[in-house]
Amino acid sequence: MSLRSRLLARFGFAVVAVYLVITLTFLVVVLTPDxxxxxxxxxxxxxxxxxxxxxxxxxxxxxxxxxxxxxxxxxxxxxxxxxxxxWGLSATFGEPVTQVVGAATLETAKYLVPGAVSAWIAGIAVGIRSARERGSRFDRLGRLATYVLFGLPGFWLAALVLVALDGGGQLARDVIVPGGAVAAALLAGQVSLTRSRSVDEFDADYVRYLRAKGLSDHGVDRRVFRNVLVPVLSMTAAELFSVLVLSVVVLESLIGIEGIGWLTYEATQENDIPLILGTTMVLVVVGIGGSIVCDLASAWLDPRSR
Incomplete structure (x- = not known):
């Protein structure tokens, strides 16, 4: 299938999926007691x-x-x-829903994007090195540390850090601390997937050939990274959506960030239909749109996946 045909097929799937989610959201709203x-x-x-x-x-x-x-x-x-x-006016805030949702989305993006990017870069780096040096002290300690972070609730870590910093400044409260909590939630999955995918690559014949030719470890790592990039991208999209829907709601409500998670909770509590509509669309765009972007990026990076 050509990239253009895949794009059209995925766009059609996205339209169907969006309206399916919209319909399910409508049923949940009308069937839930007010x-x-x-x-x-x-x-x-x-x-x-x-x-x-x-x-x-x-x-x-x-x-x-x-x-x-x-x-x-x-x-x-x-x-x-x-x-x-x-999307009309929000009954809770008395302002256009697009304006309220846009401001909340920006507040969430301030910490979610840096946190996700940091987890992606660090997870790939640690995962590839752990695969290259599997069984070493770095491999054992690196995996242990990431899984400890994964096992600890992100919102609890964020609250603990803020207490230790005596509230911290605006930058720490709105960006650094919640971004770190997001990175901690994503890091273990990135390390685990990257390592498991890279182990087979380091045992492949082409890696032995490259090493025999005198290529450095960093050069070999770059070749391995190209081959594991596609599955890592796919997992990033899936994990990012789960973090957005679950962790972000708790995190923002606890810290007091007026982002999209906090706004979703407020809209549900107040049964504000226009606002529920707006927050639903943001989640749909991030979930389905992110999945499509990763799928198309995979097809572009690896023609075999088409």
Whole structure:
């Protein structure tokens, strides 16, 4: 299959996957009990509100969140609004959803990108050297250290560091500490995969030939790196999405970073439908879009994978 055909096929798959995720998100939203509304009505009842006042409060709440329409109409509006980028106003913040989501995404990217890149570079370097020197002290200590980091909760490490730094400065709180937590969560997987893929490469005949020709260890490492780059790229995309969906929500809520994880949690708590729509699209773009980019990069780097 040519690269162009693969691009078209992957784009078609992405469109189907995006609307499938959108539909599943809609079902989760409409089928989940609105505890926020129940709490408001319970408080109003306790305060002595009349049934008419409580009904008015309920109708106002549902109308502000687009939940006063029939189910099929709400689904059609949901799909059309996403397709046309009409995400509306956030009922929680009173601002355009695109503006709120854009600012939150930037806050997350400030630490997520440096953390992921650092884990990728360090993981590949440690993994290749461990494979080249397998059984050595560096191999054993390097793998032990990465797995210890992987076993420790990232949000706990981040909180511990901030306490040790007495809160730290703005740069430490918003970038360095959460970026380090992300790197710690990704590093063990990068080291493990790179090492396992590189072991077979170092035992291959072409490596023996290169060494017999007098190529240095760094030169051999570069050749091995080219051959293990494709699977490492694929794992990076999968792990990055899992970190974004799971760890980032806890990390941002604990540290107080108003990023996309924190915003997703707030939108769910407030049952803010337009905001849930916006945060869902960010997660979909990062997950599916990142997977497609890695797949196409793999096809470009290794024609055999086409």
């Amino acid at each position: 505890t926020n509304l129940r709490g408001m009505l319970g408080t109003a009842l306790w305060s002595g509100a009349s049934p008419a006042e409580m009904e008015q409060m309920r109708e106002t709440y549902l109308a502000a969140r687009g939940r006063n329409q029939p189910l099929y109409r709400r689904y059609l509006d949901w799909v059309v609004n996403i397709t046309l980028f009409r």
